[in-house]
Amino acid sequence: MTKDLRECRIEDLPGPKSKQELDEMKMPYEEYCKAAFAPGHEMGKPESLKGIRWMSTTMYIFTPHSVANLAELGAEVIKVEMPRMGDPMKHTSPFNEAYLYPLHDTRPVTGTGYGFMNANPNEYYISMDYHLPEMKEAFYRLVKMSDGLTECYRPGTFDRWKQSYRYVQELNPRFIYVWGGGFGYGPKCFGGSYDILGQAHAGLASVTGMHESMGGHCTKHSNWCIDWYSGTQITFGILAAMHWRAKTGLGTMIEFSQVQAATRCLGHTVPMYGRFGIVRQRWGNWDTQLCVHGIILCGKSDFPDSINPQDKFDARYAMVSAFQDADFKALCGIIKKPDLYSSYKKHKERVGAEAQVDIYAQLEDWAKDKSRSEVVRILQNEGLLCEPVMNDREVYENEHYRQRGTVRWMEDPLFGDVLVQGTYSAGMLSKTPRRLYWIWRPVGADNVKIYHEMLGYPISKVQEWYDKAWI
Amino acid sequence: MCDIIWCKKDVEGKPCDTVNYLDPYCFWNWKGTINCANCGTVYAIHMIQGHMYKGPDEQPAGTKPDTSPLYADKPLEGYINFPSGMEGRTRPFQCLPRHIYLGVPDMVKFSIRGRPLRGWRPQPKSAGIAGQFPFNWEMKKLSPEVWAEYQEKIAKGEVKDW
Amino acid sequence: MIEAKGLTPRQFLDKVLEPEKESDHICWQCEFLKPVIKGSSFPPADIIGWCMKIHWPYYWCVADFNVVKKCYVFKQKG
Numbered sequence: 001m002t003k004d005l006r007e008c009r010i011e012d013l014p015g016p017k018s019k020q021e022l023d024e025m026k027m028p029y030e031e032y033c034k035a036a037f038a039p040g041h042e043m044g045k046p047e048s049l050k051g052i053r054w055m056s057t058t059m060y061i062f063t064p065h066s067v068a069n070l071a072e073l074g075a076e077v078i079k080v081e082m083p084r085m086g087d088p089m090k091h092t093s094p095f096n097e098a099y100l101y102p103l104h105d106t107r108p109v110t111g112t113g114y115g116f117m118n119a120n121p122n123e124y125y126i127s128m129d130y131h132l133p134e135m136k137e138a139f140y141r142l143v144k145m146s147d148g149l150t151e152c153y154r155p156g157t158f159d160r161w162k163q164s165y166r167y168v169q170e171l172n173p174r175f176i177y178v179w180g181g182g183f184g185y186g187p188k189c190f191g192g193s194y195d196i197l198g199q200a201h202a203g204l205a206s207v208t209g210m211h212e213s214m215g216g217h218c219t220k221h222s223n224w225c226i227d228w229y230s231g232t233q234i235t236f237g238i239l240a241a242m243h244w245r246a247k248t249g250l251g252t253m254i255e256f257s258q259v260q261a262a263t264r265c266l267g268h269t270v271p272m273y274g275r276f277g278i279v280r281q282r283w284g285n286w287d288t289q290l291c292v293h294g295i296i297l298c299g300k301s302d303f304p305d306s307i308n309p310q311d312k313f314d315a316r317y318a319m320v321s322a323f324q325d326a327d328f329k330a331l332c333g334i335i336k337k338p339d340l341y342s343s344y345k346k347h348k349e350r351v352g353a354e355a356q357v358d359i360y361a362q363l364e365d366w367a368k369d370k371s372r373s374e375v376v377r378i379l380q381n382e383g384l385l386c387e388p389v390m391n392d393r394e395v396y397e398n399e400h401y402r403q404r405g406t407v408r409w410m411e412d413p414l415f416g417d418v419l420v421q422g423t424y425s426a427g428m429l430s431k432t433p434r435r436l437y438w439i440w441r442p443v444g445a446d447n448v449k450i451y452h453e454m455l456g457y458p459i460s461k462v463q464e465w466y467d468k469a470w471i
Numbered sequence: 472m473c474d475i476i477w478c479k480k481d482v483e484g485k486p487c488d489t490v491n492y493l494d495p496y497c498f499w500n501w502k503g504t505i506n507c508a509n510c511g512t513v514y515a516i517h518m519i520q521g522h523m524y525k526g527p528d529e530q531p532a533g534t535k536p537d538t539s540p541l542y543a544d545k546p547l548e549g550y551i552n553f554p555s556g557m558e559g560r561t562r563p564f565q566c567l568p569r570h571i572y573l574g575v576p577d578m579v580k581f582s583i584r585g586r587p588l589r590g591w592r593p594q595p596k597s598a599g600i601a602g603q604f605p606f607n608w609e610m611k612k613l614s615p616e617v618w619a620e621y622q623e624k625i626a627k628g629e630v631k632d633w
Numbered sequence: 634m635i636e637a638k639g640l641t642p643r644q645f646l647d648k649v650l651e652p653e654k655e656s657d658h659i660c661w662q663c664e665f666l667k668p669v670i671k672g673s674s675f676p677p678a679d680i681i682g683w684c685m686k687i688h689w690p691y692y693w694c695v696a697d698f699n700v701v702k703k704c705y706v707f708k709q710k711g
């Protein structure tokens with residue numbers, strides 16, 4: 001008992017007692033990762049952005065996604081939508097048919113389309129016609145209680161409505177204000193923004209697809225990848241602005257032009273033009289810097305009897321990578337074309353455009369009497385990198401994704417069972433993982449919670465605004 | 472740039488008058504034979520950079536065409552047309568929307584793993600003041616018939632994890 | 634419509650791709666030049682077209698002020 005409590009012996013502490021013991025007790029890395037990331041057990045962990053409150057006066061995917069990233073990391077996000085209408089994206093569904101109902105109590109036969117998925121999860125949904133002078137006070141009160149806002153109106157619109165950064169920073173100097181749109185200020189400041197505009201105007205679409213000499217045309221990615229990508233770029237800006245604010249106490253304005261976003265991922269395109277006047281062209285499913293490193297067409301489908309054309313016709317592509325000399329030699333051995341190896345022994349010889357045309361043609365010639373899975377199996381057995389080009393159904397059934405929680409089922413509290421691929425745009429975080437509480441909520445679902453419970457307006461006032469369709 | 476073959480072949484005393492569209496994806500730089508979607512007359516064409524270099528020249532009856540137009544119509548007869556994928560007339564288009572894509576909302580009550588979702592309309596009212604919605608779908612109270620069906624599914628083992 | 638009578642495919646293509654400019658470039662006689670077409674306003678004003686050979690599959694902008702007189706991959710167009 002006389003023992004000084006400040007003293008303790010290592011033997012009395014839990015855990016390993018020596019370096020050797022520590023090493024013995026360490027789990028295998030695989031097990032460690034499973035325990036550290038534990039997909040499906042995110043809810044018990046803290047949220048890194050808890051305490052941040054963000055306003056989202058956004059539409060479609062691009063600007064909403066900048067805020068969705070915050071919401072999945074724990075920020076409290078208030079999505080402000082047009083009364084009775086909501087974000088136009090809610091009315092956008094693939095082939096106009098996949099909806100979850102209802103949109104709003106006054107519109108029982110209108111739903112929210114799956115196109116809205118992942119763009120606004122975990123948010124509180126209020127409605128407000130904020131350009132009305134009568135609603136300015138409520139808007140400003142929200143500004144005073146929030147850390148920032150993302151908006152997507154045409155340049156100068158919020159300024160005209162007296163709610164741009166120039167106005168709101170007077171109410172809240174710590175406010176971080178994001179404008180996201182098409183061109184930004186400059187000679188082309190007019191016009192809205194769309195993913196396809198971003199892909200086209202930044203030069204991305206011109207280098208996507210098959211080469212002109214193969215009959216190709218400029219191609220846009222089927223999905224709105226530049227919307228998702230540029231939204232995430234904004235999130236970076238917001239996190240940096242929050243760090244700056246932690247140091248200085250001051251907010252920032254972020255002006256984000258979507259047509260500028262995709263220039264970032266074009267790599268060598270611009271400097272190469274600057275150096276030689278070369279215009280980068282499309283190169284289809286092959287690669288301009290590495291060879292072999294592309295997608296080939298195999299002769300037989302893996303699912304010849306399926307009624308789904310994606311399975312029946314398209315389950316024939318495989319990606320193959322063997323650009324190192326030794327790998328290329330092995331590949332030529334497998335396909336029994338030793339001449340191919342002797343013609344292109346060095347990577348420099350292989351990577352030339354004419355050489356690639358020759359090499360891939362011979363690879364496809366070898367694959368023409370094989371199915372995709374045969375090709376994959378043969379090359380993988382020889383230690384080469386080769387994977388099937390999978391469709392959505394195969395991604396769903398893929399065990400790797402299931403174990404990591406990439407694609408998972410969730411029972412949305414309001415809308416029921418949905419398969420989601422959300423919460424992955426920041427990788428897995430061991431301490432503060434992203435998570436999905438709900439996919440979205442109906443228009444104005446949280447009006448009472450925000451206007452009454454948070455801002456303190458009496459219920460009668462809220463009801464009055466609602467009856468006038470101001471909210 | 473997209474060219475056409477306006478077929479004027481005499482069919483039972485009347486000109487065929489069918490416009491066969493030469494879609495640029497297939498015909499931009501192309502040489503070969505192609506059939507009329509209506510009367511089957513085969514034409515030889517040679518297109519360069521989207522422009523007709525030679526043809527269309529009618530081929531003797533019985534010539535096997537290399538390909539078919541993707542789409543054709545008869546503009547003088549209103550809405551008569553030949554959409555893609557008509558055997559022997561037009562070319563199949565592999566990415567034809569599947570039969571389930573009808574362009575109208577598809578009402579479902581259960582996901583593919585057999586659990587309920589609000590994919591049908593109209594939905595019963597559940598909002599309170601000012602569009603307010605609760606956080607929970609009280610299925611048993613709001614849609615008792617779906618809830619009952621769900622219980623049956625559970626009993627029959629039709630509700631799965633994946 | 635472009636009159637094709639009596640033209641070889643190459644001559645026909647030359648008519649389709651009627652160039653905007655004239656200059657002393659040897660490229661005009663070369664199989665691999667893709668000229669800036671007459672009336673097109675988008676490409677930079679100072680090029681006659683794109684060479685589709687030297688950096689293929691990329692296109693090299695052939696400037697109109699740097700007149701190419703000699704070229705190691707020149708190929709007479711047919």
Ligand code: SF4
Pocket residue numbers: 659660663664665666683684685686687701704705706707708
């Ligand atoms: S290959 Fe030479 S001559 Fe031909 S277009 Fe190119 S630069 Fe001009």
Ligand SMILES: [Zn+2]
Pocket residue numbers: 129131
């Ligand atoms: Zn209004």
Ligand SMILES: [Zn+2]
Pocket residue numbers: 478479480487488489507508509510511512
């Ligand atoms: Zn006809």
